[in-house]
Amino acid sequence: MSDLSHVDRYPEIPVSLLASRGVLRTGEWRNMRPVARERRAPCSDACPAAVPVPRYLHLLAQGRLREAYETFTLRNPFPAITGRVCPHFCEAACNRDPYDGPLSIRALERYLGDAAAGLGLVGPEGETGKSVAVVGSGPAGLAAAYYLRRSGHRVVVYEKREKPGGLLRYGIPEYRLPEAVVDAEVARLGALGIEFRTGVALGPGMSLEALKEAHDAVVVATGAWEGRPMGMEGESLLEAGLEYLEQVARGHHTLPGRRCAVIGGGNTAMDVARVLRRLGGEVTVLYRRTAAEMPAIPEEVAAAARDGVRFEFLSLPRAAAKEAGALRLTVERMRLGEPDASGRARPEPTGETVDLEFDAVFKAVGERADLAPFPDAMRQEPGGWLAVGSDGSTADGAVFVAGDLATGPATVVEAIARGRRAADAVSARLGGGYDLPAWAAEESPDVVAPVEVNHAYFSRRARVEPSEVPPADRVGGILGEETAGIAAADALAEIERCFSCGYCNQCGTCFVFCPDAAITWDDGPVFDYDYCKGCGICSVECPGHVLLFVRERDDG
Amino acid sequence: MGERMLLTGNHAAAHGARLSRVQVISAYPITPQTTIVEELSEMVASGRLQAKFLTVESEHSAMAACVGAAAAGARTYTATSGQGLALMHEMLHWAVGARLPVVLSNVTRAMAPGWSIWSEQTDFLSQRDVGWLMLFAENVQEAQDFVIWLYRVAEQVYLPGMVAMDAFILSHTSEPLIVHDQDRVDAYLPPFRPLYDLDPAEPRAYGGLVNRDHYYEMRFKMYENMERAGPLLAEAGREFGEVLGFPYAPVEPYMIDDADYVLVSAGAMTSNVRFAVRLLRERGIKVGLLRLVAFRPFPFEEVRRYLGGRAKVAVLDRNMSPGHSGIFAQEIRAALSQGAPPTDVYGYVLGIGGRDIRVETVVEAVEDLLARDHPERCLFVGVKGLPIGPVRPDAEVRPLEPLEAEASG
C-alpha cells in the first residue's frame, strides 16, 4: 500500500494508484478450494490391461502420435491387434453409453495401432544381464516378452509351431486379424532383440527344468488349445472348431461339407461359423441358451447373422450319428432357468428333442490347457489346475504363468494384461524394470461416475462406426480383412466425443469461467490460491470432473 | 483589438465559448437559454468552431456528457437555466469531485411552479455548496468575457465554473460589445492541460469507491483549490484587462469611498442600482454600491474592506432562502461577522419571478433603509398591497377564494 499518511501524498481525485494483484488477496474469503486430481475413467477401469484411454486419445487428438503410442504401450504393446479383436469391455463401461452411445474406443485403438505402424516400441534403458524364457507366443507370451525386454532382460521366446503368434496367428481368422498385423508386431519385438525359437515345445524334448537351468526365469504362456469333451454320444464324429481354424490359417481352405453346424456361443464358435460361411457352407449355430447369454463379442454375433449364419438357440446336441453320408444330430430343446455362477440364465432340459441333419459338425464349446508339463508341486491338487497368483507366480519361484494357461480361456486383452503382470513379477524377482511416468506411478483407483460428467459440453452425436470393406475389395480375397480402419478425420471427431473422465485434456473450461482471473493457463490450469475465492464454478463445470472441490485444510 | 458588434447576452456567451476553443459542447434547450445553443450549433455546423456538439435529451445528460468529455481531456461547455440547472445538480457535484473544469452559462430563471421563464437568481444560488466557481455577469460584454475568464481560472484549479446571466434582461437584450480576436484570446487562455485523460496506456479507475479513511483528504484538497481560486481570479481579471482590454475583479465598488450607506447587488440589476445611486447622490444622500462579481469563491476580504464600519449596508437580493433571508444578505452578514467593524446589514428581497427592478424600486428601498433604526433580516420590496417590510407574524394559509368573472357583454 502506498503511503497515504499525509494529505500531500493524496491525488486530487480518487484515482486508483495500485493494481488489485498483490493487494486484495481475495483467496482469504475461501473455505473450499478446487484441486486438480486425475482419476480413473471407467473405460480404463474396465480394461483388463488398464489402458489409459482418455490420456492417449488426447495425445492422438493433438497429433502427438508417438506419445499416444508410448502411453498406450505402457499397458498394452499391441493396439493394432486389440484394436481389431478386443471385446472392448471399455465401451460397455463408457460413461457416454447412456448419453448417446459409448465412444468407439476399439476403432480408435485400431486407428492408433495402424497409424503407429512405422514406430518402434520403447526398448530397455539398460541391460540386467538376466535371461528369461517365454514359452508360447500368443498374446500373453508376446506381451510378457515385450515387458521383460523393456525391463532390460534377455528374452528367448519358444514356440511350438513354425511361426510365432499362437492364437493370434492360428486361432483368429484372417478376416478379423490379418496375419500381416501379427507379423509386424513380432518384427517389432524382434527389433528390440527378443529371440524367437520356433518348432520347440515344452515336453519331453524341452523340459521346464532344462529351461530353468538355461534361464533365470521362465514364463509359460502356452494357452488353451485342447477341446473340452461334451460327453455326448457320437462325439468323435464331431470336428474341433479351433483345429479347423488353425487348418484354415495354414492355407487349407477346404469346406468339409455343405451343411455345417457349429456348437457353441463363444468367439471360436462365431469364427468357425463365419469362416465356413465364407467358404460356401450353410451354417447353423447351436447354442444351449439364447442370444442374450452368448459370450461372443456382440458385433461378431451380429456379423455372423448378417453373413447368413442361422442360429438355433436353446438347443443342446445330445447325440450324433452317421447316416447315409450325413450326420444326424439329436438336439434337446432347453429352457432358461435360474442364473448360474456366471450370472447368466442356466439352461435346463425340456426332454423335447429334434433331429437335424448336417454334413459336418464343429465343436466350439471351450478349450482347456495342456497341463502335462507341470509337476504336481505347481498344482492346486494333484492332477488338478495350476496354482497361480494374480501376478502369474507359481509354487516354483522361477516359473511364472500367463494367459489362458493361468486363467482358463479368456480374451486377448486379458492375456496381454497377464503377460505384462507376469513380466513385472519376474522383474520384481530378478531386478530390472522400466520407469513409469508420473501419471502411472500415482494413478488413483477412484473411478469417475457417470453423474460426475458435465454433459453440457457434449452435444449428442452418433458414434463413429467402422465400415465394412466390400467383399470384392478385401485384401486376401474371401477371407481378407472385413472391417476398415476409420479415417483420421473420423478419429478426431470421435475423440471429441470422449468425456475425458477424470483426465485433464486441457480443454480450458475452468480457465474460461473463472470470474476472478485466478486461473492462469500454462497448457493446463494453474490455480492462484491467493485470489481464488472458492466459488466452485471450475469444479462443477470441469467436463470430465478432474477438478474436485474440497474443504480448506482437508487438502483432499 | 476585436470587433465591435451588437449582440444579445446569449449570443455573446456563445462567442465566449467559441473564443475559448471549446472542444465538446453538450446542451439541452430551455428558455431563455436556447439562443446560446442555437448559436453554438450554427458555429459548429459552419465550421467556425471545431467542436463536437451533443444534443442530449436532458440537462442532467448535458452535464454528464461534459463530465465524461472533460474527464477524457476535452474543454467542455454547456448552458442552461432554472429547472435545467436544478436537474443538473447531481452532475454539478460530479464535475467537482472529479475535478473537471467545465464551464457553463446559466441564464437565471425563477423555479416552477408556477411556470416562470423570468429572471430570478435562486436557481443559480441553490448551487452554492457544490463547489463551482460562480460569477455574475452584468452586461453582454461580460456574458462573453466571463466564460473566457472562468476557463482561465478553472483550468488552473481543476474546478468547474458557472456564469449567471439574468433572464431576458441580459440574455435577450442586445448591447454593443467587443468580440475579441481569437489570437488575443489564445494569448490569454492556454490550451487545456487535463490532470488525467482516460488514457488506456495508463489504465486507472477514476472516481470509484473511497472509504472513510481517504475521502476527507481529497475533499480538503478540493477546498484548498477553491480558496486558491480567489487570488487567481483577481490576477486573471487584471490580466484580462492587459491582454483583452477589459479588467475584471471579484467585486466592483461604485461611489463607495465616502458612502455612509452601501448597497450590494449582483447581476444585471446592478446597472439600475448604479443609476439609483447617482440619483440619490444628487439628493445629497451619501450612498454607494458594491457589486459582487464573484460569489464563489466568496470575496471575504473585499467585502470586509468595502462594507466594514459603514452606517448601513443594504443587500439587494433577487433571490431568497426561505426561512432565512436573501442569500447574499446571509453571506455579507457572515463575512462581516469576522474581523470587520460592527456593521448593520439590512436584507432586501426584490424582483422575484422577474418582477421589474426599476431605478425607483431601488430608490424606495434606500428610502426605507434611511427610515429604519435597526437592521431587519429580510425586507420584502414590492409585494402587492404591502409596504416594504418583514413577513407578517400573523400570516396564515387561506382557502381558495375564486375570482368573480367579469360579466360579459
Add this chain to the structure above:
Amino acid sequence: MKWDIPLGEEIHPGNLGCQGCGGALAMRLALKALGPDTVAVIPACCWSIIDGAFPVHALKVPVFHTAFETAAVAASGIKAAKDVQGKATTVIAWAGDGGTFDIGIQALSGAAERNEDIIYACYDNEAYMNTGIQRSSSTPSGTWTTTTPDERPESRPKKNIMEIMAAHRIPYAATCTPAYPDDMLRKFRKAKSIKGTRFLHILSVCPPGWKMPSDRAIEVMRLAVQSRVFPLYEVEDGLAYTMSLWPTEPVPPEDYFRVQGRFRPLFEDPARLERIKAFVDQQWEILVRRHRRTHPDEAGIPAGEAAAR
C-alpha cells in the same frame, strides 16, 4: 485449449465481486474481446464495488465511474472527446439492470437515438443487488426480492429491453451470457467492429441475490438459455433478427427456476407458473417468427422450430 479465447487478461486477480459473480466474469470475457484500447464507463452498480476501493483497481483498462443514470451519456461524452483528439479508443458503458432498465433508460435512449458511437453493455442480474436485492423493472414475474416479499412476489414480467433498444433502430443489439463464452466473445468482437450504438444484454448470475450456490452459477445461466427463458439472439438495424442458439434438448423453465431460491414463490402458485411458461413459449415464438422473416430461405432452423408460426 478448446475455446477460442485470448489467454491474456484485461483484469487483475483480486476483484471484489462475490463468489461466482456473473458480472465479474462477464467483464473479464468482454474485455478479452474488446482488448486494451478500451475505456469502461461504470455507473452505480455492483461493478462500482467490484473494481476495488481507492487506491486499488482491478481492471487493466481505464474506468470512469459516473452517476447512476448517466452511463450512456458519460460514455458519449468520453467518445466525443476521444474523437476530437483523433483517438480510436473503444468506449463501453457497463451498467447493471437498474442503471439500464430503470434510472439510466433516459440517457440510454438518448444515446441510442443519436446513435452515439459507444458500446452499451447491461449485465442484468434482474434486481438491485448492490443495495441488497430490491426489485427493478428487470425482475421477472414470480420473483422474491426484499421489496417483493414472498407474500407478494413480483407480479409483472421483466421489461423487454431488447425490443426497446431495437425500436431505436441501432445498428446492433444482442443478448448473451457468460455461460456461452464463444457466443459472447463473438458478439463483443462484432460489436467492436461496428460504428454507432451497440447494445449487449448480458444475463448475469448473482448467486447471493438469486439465492443459489455459487458453484452452479454457470449452469443456471445455461439453463436460462436452454429453457428459452433467455434466448440468445442478435438484432441488426432494429429489424433483422437472428437466433444465435437453438436449444437442442427441451429444458422446462422449471429446471431453471428450481435452482434458484428467489423463484420459490412460483412453486407455490402453479397457475402463475403455467402463465409464465406460456409467456416464455410465446416470447420464443415471436423471436422464431422474426428470425424466419429475416432468413426466409434458411434451411438451418431445427425441424421443431420450423413449425412455429
